Amino acid sequence: MKVFIQISIALLWLSSIAGWAQDDLPKMLEENEPKTSNFTTATFKGTRIINGHSVETVKKNHLDFIIHHRFDALNSGAYNLYGLDYSTVRLGFEYGITDQFMIGIGRSSVQKTYDFLAKAKLLRQSSGTRNVPVSATAFVSAVIETQDKTLGTQDQTSYCTQLLIARKFSDKLSLQLNPTLLYRNRVATAKQERALFALGVGGRLKLNKRLSLNAYQGILIKTWDELRL
Incomplete structure (x- = not known):
């Protein structure tokens, strides 16, 4: 017992x-x-928001071939096929050096223009141990117009710098701001400013699994002389 x-x-x-x-x-x-950070993915579905750049970059070792079409105003009438007769085209290649850095080159029919660009991710929106509220990407480009043979390369070159700042608020809504500085080596008239500061605003609203509404608008803010004042 x-x-x-x-x-x-x-x-x-x-x-x-x-x-x-x-x-x-x-x-x-x-x-x-171990604590981990959850990075936000697919803030936008591509490297563009219509004609503006998004915070997204091409993945490492991937090559994108992009065709842009722009048309004239719809109210130009049936004789001009409502703007289709005056289309302009840009052909471009974009390549991912890493998942966070890409380069690109393109050629547009407007002024027979060549452009060279680079984008680098600076911040990635995340939650967890590292809470970052937005994604940020730096964008730079140089554009050379080659139609006017009487001008040198320097006079036909302009430069653009942007800081792309975006936040994915939900699976349906993403918004982005693009502070932009544009510098032109040559302007058409003496009254035009060589340096301009602008702000781009873009967004994406997912309507269903296969359809989304995208919008982009650029706004001129100040000239360089006004900024210095």
């Missing part, structure tokens, strides 16, 4: 330890797990 009592006490003690371990072990393991 004495042995039976001792065995019973031992079993009760072991069961109490097992119960404590069952409750506290998962908590201990959770506390010891």
Whole structure:
């Protein structure tokens, strides 16, 4: 009988330890797990928001071939096929050096223009141990117009710098701001400013699984002389 009592006490003690371990072990393991950051993906579905650039870049070792079409005003009438007769085209290639850095080159029919660009991700929206509220990407480009043979390359070159700042508020809504500085080596008239500061605003609203509404608008803010004042 004495042995039976001792065995019973031992079993009760072991069961109490097992119960404590069952409750506290998962908590201990959770506390010891390495903390991670959850990065936001697909703020936009491509590198563009209509004609403006988005915070997205081409993935490493991927090459994108992009065709842009722009048309004249719809109210130009049936004789001009409502703007289709005056279309302009840009052909471009964009390549991902890394997942965060890409380069590109393009050629547009407007002024027989060549452009060279680069984009680099600076911040990625994330939650968890590293809480970053927005994504930010730096964009630079140089544009050379080659139609006028009487001008040198420098006179036909202009430069653009942008800081693309975006936030994905939900699976349906993403918004972006593009502070922009444009510098032109040559302007058409003496009254035009070579340096301009503008702000681009873009967004994407997902309507269903296959359809989304995209919008982009650029706004001229200041000339360089006004900024210095």
